[in-house]
Amino acid sequence: MPELPEVEIVRRGLLPALEGKAFRSVEQHRPDLRFPLPADFPARLSGRSVERLERRGKYLLAHLSSGDVLLMHLGMTGCFTVHPAGAKHRSAMPVRVNGTVNAAGDGLRGAHDHVVFHMRGGASITYNDPRRFGFMMLIPKAELELHPLLHHLGVEPLSDALDAAYLARRASGKRGPLKAFLSDQRVIAGLGNIYVCEALYRSGLSPKRGAATLADKAGRPTDRARALVSAIRAVLEDAIKAGGSTLRDYRHADGELGYFQHTFAVYGREGKPCPRAGCGGTVKRIVQAGRSTFYCPRCQR
Numbered sequence: 001m002p003e004l005p006e007v008e009i010v011r012r013g014l015l016p017a018l019e020g021k022a023f024r025s026v027e028q029h030r031p032d033l034r035f036p037l038p039a040d041f042p043a044r045l046s047g048r049s050v051e052r053l054e055r056r057g058k059y060l061l062a063h064l065s066s067g068d069v070l071l072m073h074l075g076m077t078g079c080f081t082v083h084p085a086g087a088k089h090r091s092a093m094p095v096r097v098n099g100t101v102n103a104a105g106d107g108l109r110g111a112h113d114h115v116v117f118h119m120r121g122g123a124s125i126t127y128n129d130p131r132r133f134g135f136m137m138l139i140p141k142a143e144l145e146l147h148p149l150l151h152h153l154g155v156e157p158l159s160d161a162l163d164a165a166y167l168a169r170r171a172s173g174k175r176g177p178l179k180a181f182l183s184d185q186r187v188i189a190g191l192g193n194i195y196v197c198e199a200l201y202r203s204g205l206s207p208k209r210g211a212a213t214l215a216d217k218a219g220r221p222t223d224r225a226r227a228l229v230s231a232i233r234a235v236l237e238d239a240i241k242a243g244g245s246t247l248r249d250y251r252h253a254d255g256e257l258g259y260f261q262h263t264f265a266v267y268g269r270e271g272k273p274c275p276r277a278g279c280g281g282t283v284k285r286i287v288q289a290g291r292s293t294f295y296c297p298r299c300q301r
Contacts, residue, residue: 002074004058004157004190005239010080011055017082017123018062022049027116029109034075034135037115044068044138045117057153057189061144068138071149075133085122153189157232162188164214164221164229171214171225179288181211188232195235197267197294202231206300207286207293238263266294274299 002010026042038044049065062070109116115127115136127134139147154170155161170187181187182196191199200207205224214225242263261268265275270285274296281298 002058002244003192003195004055005195005236006244007058007060007074007190008055008240009244010074011053011060013082014060014080014125015053017084017119017125018050018117019053020050021123022047022065022120023117024120025118027118029114029116033078033114033129033132034073035137037136038138041136041138045070055190056150056156057185058192059149063141067141069141069144071137071139071147072127073135075129075131075135077131078127078129078134081126081128083124083126152186154185154187155189157188157191157236162229162232164225167225167229168215168219168221171211172219174211176211177207177288178205178209178211178214179207179293182228182232183289183291191232191236193291193293194264194267195232195239198235198265199228199231201266201295201300202235203227204300206297207288207295209301266296269294 023045026045028037028042031037044066045064048068050070051063051065054061054063058073060072062072064070110126110128112128112130112132113126114129114132117125117127119125127136137149145151155166171181174181178200179196182191182199183193185191197207203224205228209224214222214228216222266283269283272283274281274283276296276299279296279299281296283294284297286293286295
């Protein structure tokens, strides 16, 4: 599932085609994705303008002139592809039409192209999702902050709200391990398995260490909390600069791949040497809360 850097890259790729633009028409090719699409979905979007396009955690939020917010989630395999005005439509996935495979696009709809936004000015945006774990909802702006998908979300990790004092306050008295604490969307929004592993490595902290050690007995942040905040920011910023991580299906809105996976220090590197100079350890894989955790037992304590 795309994490914060990937969703942020998608948001930036969609900005020129969506923000400040109006929907000319909307194609809906099935009644549902992970959840049913909103009733009268094309009609409720057509003619409406996107006032701004934001990201909250792993969600995209398009604020509309109608007073609604179009909430979008990519799920496991969802992707948006922008087709500039005048460009020939290229399907995100090949589709067989009358026995012929449409590998190049040629204006034909892809097998998993479920929604197409046609914008005034000529650009179109295709949402393709083979597994249909993504979803789209229309939520009144007045209800957004209290919506069940959003009201519980923690701080944005690239905002000023994430600092050592915040981590210490949330971690104080916690019995669980750091990995589970950092993966909890109620603590930090958008931080997932890949970037938790990489941030813990950069901070030199074991994923098995108790989360409570981010605070001292008085509840004040420890050096570990300060190191972790710096590591989280750095790894997310580096991932965004690299275009995110493409492991399976993730692509930018222009079809390009992310490249941060080529610089992973520990994620997916079980059995390989620790890249930290002078360490000499070997990356290990363990399972925590049903998810794979990668770390170096020698230099992460």
